[in-house]
Amino acid sequence: MHLRGKAKRFAVLGLALLVLPITLFGCGKATSSTSSSSAGYTPKKLTVEFVPSSNAGTIEAKAKPLEGLLKKQLGIPVTVSVSTDYNTIVEAMGSKKVDVGFLPPDAYVLAHKQYHDKAILQAERYGVKEPNDQATKQLVNYYRSQILVRKDSGIKSIKDLKGKKIAVQDTTSTAGWIFPAVELLEHGINVNKDGIKTVQVKGHDQGVLSVYNKNTDAAFVFQGARNLVKKDVPNIMSQVVPIYTTGKIPNDTITVRGDMTAKWQKKVAEAFKAIAKTKKGHAIISSVYSHEGYADSKDSNFNIIRDYDKKAEALNK
Structure with a gap:
């Protein structure tokens, strides 16, 4: 009994010694990985x-x-x-x-x-201020989106947009789609329904021009977009006007x-x-x-x- 108990203790000790290097190796590996992770990426170029x-x-x-x-x-x-x-x-x-x-x-x-x-x-x-998109002297880290219409269109408020044709950017555009579309929805108007037809144009300048040229009734653009075409269309500010301005966009x-x-x-x-x-x-x-x-x-x-x-x-x- 005594010898068997002694052998048993040696077996346990041997097993512990066998496991110890593996445990230490595992700890070393984990420590190295953590160190590398905390170091992070340092660019050489x-x-x-x-x-x-x-x-x-x-x-x-x-x-x-x-x-x-x-x-x-x-x-x-x-x-x-x-x-x-x-x-x-x-x-x-x-x-x-x-x-x-x-x-x-x-x-x-x-x-x-x-x-x-x-x-x-x-x-x-x-910053940009209405009515003619003049630049302010204040630097800001945000901008806004606007809905523009022709002054002679008879469209006075966003409720008048039902059944109309609107120039938009693609659906990932913050100012050319997301912010104005969401805020219209909050006012009870769904641009994908309510008889509205959306026309995707490439560039906010094209949105402004589509309204000016009467190809669309309205456009979703960033505030100040009329300045993009002002050189070629001197009367843009008097002919194309905002009827809605969204909240701040980062x-x-x-x-x-x-x-x-x-x-x-x-x-x-x-x-x-x-x-x-x-x-x-x-x-x-x-x-x-x-x-x-x-x-x-x-x-x-x-x-x-x-x-x-x-x-x-x-x-x-």
Whole structure:
């Protein structure tokens, strides 16, 4: 009995010694993984991508000098390129091919949901006031959407839109679809019903012109869109007028990969803010995106977008 008990104790001890290295190896592996995760991604070369607001070739050429300005601020090589659409940028950031993306609110919300990407900055533009879309002297990190009609159309309020033809952007456009469509729904008007015919046009300038040329009765555009055609249509302000203005929409973002270290997120944010304050840098961001500067951002700023996206689902019920 004594020998059998002794052998049993040795067997247990041997088993414990056998398990110990495995346990230690497992702990070591877990510690290493945690350390790597907390370290995050540190770029050795920064890739920046955006979608041009107008002619791609011209805009890309204007944006190229941004590479040198960012390199000077960050101390690493920088590549700036254009993409065909925002979903392409979101997927490129998700597959870790792009580090920084210029994303509008809806695209940012998608990028955050799918890949935990982070909005570090929001664009600042001068505010716009009615009736003639004059720029204010105040920089703001939001804009609004408007519903425009011809002054001689007889349409005086949003209730008069029932049975009419409205020029819209695609259904992912915040100002050209989501915000005005949701707010109309809150006033009892469904743009997919109520006898309304929607016509998708490409570009807010085209929305303005469709109303001016009487191709449509109304248009969903961002506030200030009439200024896009003012040079070619001098009387646009008197002939095409707003009948409704939505609530505030968060401005475009500068978004970084979700796994980028906090240190580098801050470095990238400070670099863009510093560049925007220089004469050369301001000229670039102003010509490429009509940005005047950048303000710090946070994810909760975009909860309004998530709320409206959810409400927009009711349009098809």
